Amino acid sequence: MTDRPLSLLKLCIAIALGVWLGFIAIVLTTWLASRYLFPQSLAPVAQAVQQLGKPAAAPEPPNRMFEQYQQNLQRQEQQQTLEQARSNPRNLSNPKCQFWLQQDQNAPTEKTRANVLQLCD
Numbered sequence: 001m002t003d004r005p006l007s008l009l010k011l012c013i014a015i016a017l018g019v020w021l022g023f024i025a026i027v028l029t030t031w032l033a034s035r036y037l038f039p040q041s042l043a044p045v046a047q048a049v050q051q052l053g054k055p056a057a058a059p060e061p062p063n064r065m066f067e068q069y070q071q072n073l074q075r076q077e078q079q080q081t082l083e084q085a086r087s088n089p090r091n092l093s094n095p096k097c098q099f100w101l102q103q104d105q106n107a108p109t110e111k112t113r114a115n116v117l118q119l120c121d
Contacts, residue, residue: 078113085120094120 082104091097097120104112 078117081117082113085116088121091120097121 085091085097086101091101097116100112100115100119104116
């Protein structure tokens, strides 16, 4: 009688192992068949997996539109300052200011603007 419970346990273990190995065999067979019969259908999945493995991209430089906005603001401020210098009556009696205002009107450059801003009120 001692052999009977042991053989029943061996039988249960053998059946469980057989079911488990059968399940593994079915999964592997299905995987191999899908890999070799339909390789193009897995290409997007493979690309997605590769994308996940890549490190994150470096942060982008500051937005160019914001830089352009700042440059436009600076130009507008300079234009306002130049207009104020041209319309100020005290600058009519200042020959250096008049010279640089005329230069800036005829051939505007950074140098002429700087001199107008420095010499005119």
